[in-house]
Amino acid sequence: MKKAQCKKCLNKFHEKEIFTIQQFQYREEPTYKWSLNFFKKLGIGEWDSFCESCLKSYLKKSNDTWNESKNTKA
Numbered sequence: 001m002k003k004a005q006c007k008k009c010l011n012k013f014h015e016k017e018i019f020t021i022q023q024f025q026y027r028e029e030p031t032y033k034w035s036l037n038f039f040k041k042l043g044i045g046e047w048d049s050f051c052e053s054c055l056k057s058y059l060k061k062s063n064d065t066w067n068e069s070k071n072t073k074a
């Protein structure tokens with residue numbers, strides 16, 4: 001079984017358990033375009049691999065930032 005490494009916490013895990021920010025294209029909002037731009041600023045690309053818990057923390061972080069930016073506009 002091939003091993004992959006999480007870019008954030010550097011934990012090793014099985015390749016089939018890789019998560020990437022491409023998961024976020026299924027969110028209704030923020031839009032995927034917004035997400036890509038958000039992660040680009042963090043130095044994260046569509047092909048970077050993460051474990052499930054790190055991806056979840058990025059999910060929360062991006063949602064929070066998105067909500068904050070909506071509030072500032074309103």
Ligand SMILES: [Zn+2]
Pocket residue numbers: 006007008009010011050051052053054055
């Ligand atoms: Zn991780």
